[in-house]
Amino acid sequence: MINKPAQEELLKYYRIMVTIRNFEETVLENFVRGLFYGTTHTYLGQEANAVGVISQLRQDDIIFSNHRCHGHFLAYGGQPYPLFAELMGKASGVCGGRGGSQHLQWHNFYSNGVQGGIVPVATGMALAEKTKQSQVVTVVFLGDGTLGEGVIYESFNMAALWQAPILFVVENNQIAQTTPSQQALAGDILQRFQGFGIDGIALDTSDALEIVPTARKLLEQVRNTNQPKVLFITTCRFGPHSKGDDTRPPDEVAQFKQERDPIQILARRLPPSQCQEIEAEVNEWIRQAFETARLDPEADPTLLSAGMPRGLRI
Amino acid sequence: MTARWTVLESLNSSLMSAFASDERVIILGEDLLDPYGGAFKVTRGLSSAYPGRVWSSPISEAGIVGIAAGMAMRGLLPVVEIMFGDFLTLAADQIINHITKFAWMYSGNKTAREQVQVPLVIRTPMGGRRGYGPTHSQSLEKVFMGTPGLRVIAPTDLAIEEDFSAGGLLSRAILQDREPVLFVENKLLYLLPVQTREMLSEWQIDSILTMGSPAYPTYTLSLEGAPAGQLTLAAYGYMAELARQAQYILAYEYEIFSELVIPTQLSPFDIGPIADSVRRTGRLLSVEEGSLTLGWGAELLARILETVGIRLKAGRRLAALDLPIPAGGSLEQAVLPSVEQIVKNSLDLVQTG
Numbered sequence: 001m002i003n004k005p006a007q008e009e010l011l012k013y014y015r016i017m018v019t020i021r022n023f024e025e026t027v028l029e030n031f032v033r034g035l036f037y038g039t040t041h042t043y044l045g046q047e048a049n050a051v052g053v054i055s056q057l058r059q060d061d062i063i064f065s066n067h068r069c070h071g072h073f074l075a076y077g078g079q080p081y082p083l084f085a086e087l088m089g090k091a092s093g094v095c096g097g098r099g100g101s102q103h104l105q106w107h108n109f110y111s112n113g114v115q116g117g118i119v120p121v122a123t124g125m126a127l128a129e130k131t132k133q134s135q136v137v138t139v140v141f142l143g144d145g146t147l148g149e150g151v152i153y154e155s156f157n158m159a160a161l162w163q164a165p166i167l168f169v170v171e172n173n174q175i176a177q178t179t180p181s182q183q184a185l186a187g188d189i190l191q192r193f194q195g196f197g198i199d200g201i202a203l204d205t206s207d208a209l210e211i212v213p214t215a216r217k218l219l220e221q222v223r224n225t226n227q228p229k230v231l232f233i234t235t236c237r238f239g240p241h242s243k244g245d246d247t248r249p250p251d252e253v254a255q256f257k258q259e260r261d262p263i264q265i266l267a268r269r270l271p272p273s274q275c276q277e278i279e280a281e282v283n284e285w286i287r288q289a290f291e292t293a294r295l296d297p298e299a300d301p302t303l304l305s306a307g308m309p310r311g312l313r314i
Numbered sequence: 315m316t317a318r319w320t321v322l323e324s325l326n327s328s329l330m331s332a333f334a335s336d337e338r339v340i341i342l343g344e345d346l347l348d349p350y351g352g353a354f355k356v357t358r359g360l361s362s363a364y365p366g367r368v369w370s371s372p373i374s375e376a377g378i379v380g381i382a383a384g385m386a387m388r389g390l391l392p393v394v395e396i397m398f399g400d401f402l403t404l405a406a407d408q409i410i411n412h413i414t415k416f417a418w419m420y421s422g423n424k425t426a427r428e429q430v431q432v433p434l435v436i437r438t439p440m441g442g443r444r445g446y447g448p449t450h451s452q453s454l455e456k457v458f459m460g461t462p463g464l465r466v467i468a469p470t471d472l473a474i475e476e477d478f479s480a481g482g483l484l485s486r487a488i489l490q491d492r493e494p495v496l497f498v499e500n501k502l503l504y505l506l507p508v509q510t511r512e513m514l515s516e517w518q519i520d521s522i523l524t525m526g527s528p529a530y531p532t533y534t535l536s537l538e539g540a541p542a543g544q545l546t547l548a549a550y551g552y553m554a555e556l557a558r559q560a561q562y563i564l565a566y567e568y569e570i571f572s573e574l575v576i577p578t579q580l581s582p583f584d585i586g587p588i589a590d591s592v593r594r595t596g597r598l599l600s601v602e603e604g605s606l607t608l609g610w611g612a613e614l615l616a617r618i619l620e621t622v623g624i625r626l627k628a629g630r631r632l633a634a635l636d637l638p639i640p641a642g643g644s645l646e647q648a649v650l651p652s653v654e655q656i657v658k659n660s661l662d663l664v665q666t667g
Contacts, residue, residue, distance in 0.1 A: 062388075082423070096422015105420035105430055110387075114411040120377045121412055124384020124392075131340075132389060151407070154377030162369070299422065307421030307429065308463065 005212060010270060013055060013208050015278050017047040017263050020071045022286045023080050024239065027070070027087065031243050035294060037089045040101045043071030045206070045238030048262035049171050050075035052211025053139060053231065056219050062108045062129070062138040064122035068171075069104055069111035072141055076109045080286055084293035097299035108136075116142075116149025119168075123155045123228075126166035130226055137223050138166045145176025147192070148184055156196040159228040167215075167222050168193070168200075168230045173237035178247045193230045200230030206260040209269070236260040321471050321480045322504040325356050328481030329393070332488045333364045336391060339488060342369040342378045343395030353397045354439050354504060375404035379436060383413045383494075386434040393488055398450050399440035399498065402458070409436070413494045414463035433492045437484070441500040441552055441603055442634075442650050447641030453551075453604040453634070455498045459581035460613070465491065466581040467530055468498045468551040471506040472514070474521050478531050479508050483578060490528040498580075500552035500603070517558075522587050530579040532587040536572070537565050543573040544664050546591040548614055549601040550577055553651065557601050560656035568657075570664050580610065585617040592618055596627040597663050601656055606633035628663050632656060 005013075024042040031040065043050065050071040054063065065072040073083060078094065086093030087101050094104050102113030112118050122140035129136040146152060147170070159166055170189065174181050190202055201214050211233065218229045236256035240246035246253065267275050332339045341357060347370045351358030361368035371378045375396055382392035396402055402409070413432050420430045442451035459466050467487060473479035477486070480503065487495040511519070518538045523529035535558065536543055545564075549557040554576040564570040573591045577583065592598050598618055600611030611631030618626055635649045 091423065093423060095420050096424075098419045098422040103415070103419050105416075110416075110420075110430075112412060112415070114407060117376075117380060117407050117412050120380025120408070121384040121387070123377075124381035124386075125388045126384070127381060128385040128388035128390050131385075151376040151380065154372070154374035155380070157372060158374065158377055158381060161372070307418050307424075 005209065007270070010209075010266065011274060011278065013051045014263070014266050014270060014275060015282060016051050016075050017208065017266065018279055018282045019080065019286065020047045020050065020074050021263055022282055023074060023083070024070060026286055026290055028239060028243065030290070036087045038087070038100045039242055040087065041068040041242055042239040043068055045236045045256060045260065045262070046171055046173060047071055048206050048208040048211055048265070049169070049233050049235055052208045053169055053215040055212060056216045057137070057139065060108065060134065060136050062122070062125050062136060063110070064118050064125070064138065064140040065104070065109070065111035066115070066118060066141055066143060066146065067102045067113045068143065069102065073104055073106070073109060073111070078104070078106055078109065079289070081289035081292055084290050085296055088293055089299055090293055090296040091299045092293065092296045093299070115146045116151045119152040119155040123159045123164050123166055126159070126164040127162055130163070130165050135223060136165070137219055139169055140166060141169050141171060143176065144170065144172040144174065144181045144185065145179070147189065148176070153192075156193060156198055156228070160196045160198050163226040164228050165222050165226045166228045167218055168198070168228065170230065170232045172232060172234045174234065175237060175248065177241040178245060190230070190232055198228050198230055200232060202232040202234070204234035206235060206262040207265045208262055209266070318507045320504065321469070321506050321508055322354070322356060324473070324479045324481035324508050325484055325499065326358060328484045329357060329360055330363065332485055333360065333367060336489060338389065338391040339393065340367040340369060340385070340390055341393040341395060342371050342382050344371055344373055344397050346370045346395060352395060354501065356437070356499070357395060375401045376408055379405035379408040380412065382434050383408060383432055386432045387416065387430055391433055391488055393435045393437060396436060396438040399438040399454050400449050400452050402436070402438060402454055406457070409458060409464065409494070409496070410461055414461050417493070418463055431492045432494050435484070435487045435491070435495045435497055437497040437499060439499045439501045441502060442639045442646055443502055445641055445643060445646060448638035451639040451646070453500070453602070455496065455580060456604045456609045458496055459583070459610065461581070463494065464496060464581065465493050465579065466496045466498065467578055468500070468580055469503070469578060470551060470554045470576055471503055471509050472533060472554075472576070473508045473510055474519055474531070474533060478521065478578075483530060486528045486530070498551065502552045503555070506555065524584040524586060525579060525582065532575065532577040532579070532584070534587055534591055535561070535574040535576065537561065540565060540571045543571050543591070543595045545570065545572040545597040545599060545660055546588065546595045547572050547574045547599050547601060547656070547660065548588050549574065550580060551603070553601045553603050556651070556653050557656055559653045560660065563653070563657050564660055568661060570660060572660065583613065585614070585621055588614065589618060589621040592622050593625055596625060598626060598629040599632060599656070599659055599663055601632045601651060603634055603650060605636045606631060607636050609633050628666070630659055630663055632659050
């Protein structure tokens with residue numbers, strides 16, 4: 001039996017989810033004001049997945065995320081200020097403005113913007129850590145849309161064959177950009193993994209407290225047995241795929257927000273006063289982070305070739 | 315050094331030494347296990363000597379290149395063998411959108427200690443003349459040359475110093491290079507003897523190390539005691555061997571003297587040694603086994619125009635025809651550049667240019 005998390009833990013989860021929510025809302029609001037550059041894919045509505053899985057990792061564990069990575073980054077402990085700065089193309093950004101929204105790296109956190117290709121890379125990281133006998137587990141986040149990419153099945157095969165300590169987390173938000181998953185996915189998704197001998201658990205929830213014990217259990221199994229596992233979470237995307245490309249009926253999204261809001265679901269278990277206190281603190285923290293990033297200088301183009309080693313500069 | 319030591323033996327022995335010298339070195343690829351030892355036998359003996367470090371893989375080029383990249387980012391020194399260079403297209407997303415992006419795009423706002431490195435070597439045989447047909451004979455390096463963040467290395471049969479033999483360059487790529495390297499081995503080089511300086515006594519050879527750390531050499535060859543060159547030939551890999559034969563014929567049958575410049579680092583590319591040679595000769599013939607259009611020669615001539623300007627009297631590209639490479643012998647021969655064509659194009663350039 002897994003013990004119920006103490007209230008202190010719950011408050012921590014709440015704070016992280018509110019941080020992600022507030023961050024992403026600030027991003028969407030200010031994109032239209034022209035304060036961000038490029039594009040973004042917000043994590044609104046999916047916050048419980050990041051918190052549920054990442055809260056169960058050890059410090060040295062590895063995360064490989066995808067285009068929708070802000071939530072994972074913030075749940076990992078990344079700060080809102082350098083993330084805002086990164087999205088604004090500022091020198092103070094997580095990657096000095098080179099990566100933008102989709103290409104982050106900080107400690108053992110990595111993300112990249114092309115679908116599928118991160119999965120073999122994460123599998124290789126897991127195999128390297130196993131070779132080094134470090135006990136480190138790698139988690140890679142995929143969306144349901146990524147299930148259309150062939151290279152992930154090469155990775156599942158080799159992860160199982162070579163016993164990679166990796167947890168595949170599929171966040172099934174039921175829509176790939178504008179294509180509903182029933183138009184893109186045949187058969188049963190868990191069976192695809194089982195075909196490679198990869199077991200796992202499917203959840204259909206926006207409750208962080210359902211995800212936490214499941215993630216903990218799967219991560220323990222991965223760490224102890226060096227067997228890859230899958231956690232498949234059916235979830236709800238509240239925002240557009242990117243900035244303004246939501247083709248779903250507004251009623252459908254409204255219903256998600258009504259019934260599947262991870263923040264409201266967790267708040268029901270917490271004293272309202274403490275929730276409000278956290279919200280106020282986070283609001284102020286995010287506001288300050290945003291303002292600080294906004295006033296920072298843009299990344300300096302004269303430093304463009306830094307980090308491109310001699311002999312690789314063309 | 316063993317007499318009549320082949321390029322294949324040089325590569326194989328280098329892999330063995332790299333495995334012996336650093337336990338972080340591992341190799342992934344298809345059909346690598348002994349007794350087979352890889353389709354071209356470059357890895358023969360490795361799996362017997364280092365069973366845990368040879369990862370004979372499923373037929374999953376994209377997967378193994380991605381896995382190797384992840385291993386490289388977490389402290390191993392992986393080598394990937396892609397059985398035929400033609401199959402690199404299957405791993406193109408890994409090479410272009412992942413491996414070559416990570417180091418630079420993550421590097422802003424980081425201390426040197428925090429930088430991500432991807433010390434990965436992708437080795438692969440390229441080239442035709444063995445009748446393997448349209449999908450097993452190509453020289454596709456031009457598809458990857460110019461990709462920022464990727465080093466493309468092409469060894470030859472020359473070993474002016476042991477360190478610069480095909481195997482020496484491979485060791486350098488595996489053990490010293492901290493960047494992703496695409497290491498292109500022309501299939502016809504495998505069985506050629508490694509040419510030591512003693513075996514090349516008829517040639518005067520300058521080798522120049524350029525561009526960074528580790529550096530890979532560029533050679534400039536002319537026949538010992540020959541008058542000033544009237545023409546620069548530029549070639550790499552197996553075509554460098556054919557160009558050297560042509561250089562000999564031009565000198566002894568036509569009294570046309572040339573300088574042959576052979577880079578081993580194709581991308582990023584240093585035009586310096588070729589420009590120096592063209593300043594002396596005034597003419598350039600580029601020779602490559604890949605198809606003509608938008609190839610290495612096009613880049614070469616563009617850069618020569620930018621650096622040498624009107625001192626270039628005449629320039630020309632010799633390459634494979636812009637066609638798939640046929641399987642049948644007579645057809646294949648007609649598509650790929652030959653010694654005769656190098657000679658003919660050289661004569662044309664000197665007589666008309």
